[in-house]
Amino acid sequence: HMQGQEESGDEGDDSEEDTFDGSKLNELIYSHIEQWKNEMExxxxLLKCYLDAKLTTKLTRKKMAQIKRDTTQLKQREMESAIMSLDTTRMALQEAKFWNAQKRRISRKTNLTSDKTGQLHDDE
Structure with missing residues (x-):
């Protein structure tokens, strides 16, 4: 008895499919279009995120390179100033050496007039 009902139900479905329902088809098309639109969006x-990420990466790389260049320039400047201060130190030392020599010369002259002449010759 139930089997008979199922068959009659199937037949009913067939008769529904045979009658063309335009609104149902439109609904189906529209739902597909909506789905595609959503997928495209x-x-x-995703594409925008990817491009943003790519750009950010590019900018980050650029920034890193800039930082590297800046630090290199900074290191160079620091080295240059260190060299300059070394030169200044060297010049100061040379000057000190010169004045020290002058002082020695003067003291030697005064020593020559004193009794320490022999001692002076021993030092030399």
Whole structure:
């Protein structure tokens, strides 16, 4: 008895499919279009995110390179100033040496007049 009912139900479905329902088809098409639109939007968003990430990476790389260049320049400047201060130190030392020599010469002259002449010759 139930089997008979199922068959009659199937026949009913067939008769529904035979009658063309335009609104149902439109609904189906529209739902597909909506789905595609959503998928495209998602794809576009993903693409935008990807491009943003790529740009950010590029900018980050640029920034890193800039920082590297800056630090290199800074190191160079620091080295240059260190060299300059070394030169200044060297010049100061040379000057000190010169004045020290002058002082020795003067003291030697005064020593020559004193009794320490022999001692002076021993030093030399």
């Amino acid at each position: 998602t794809d576009n968003k």
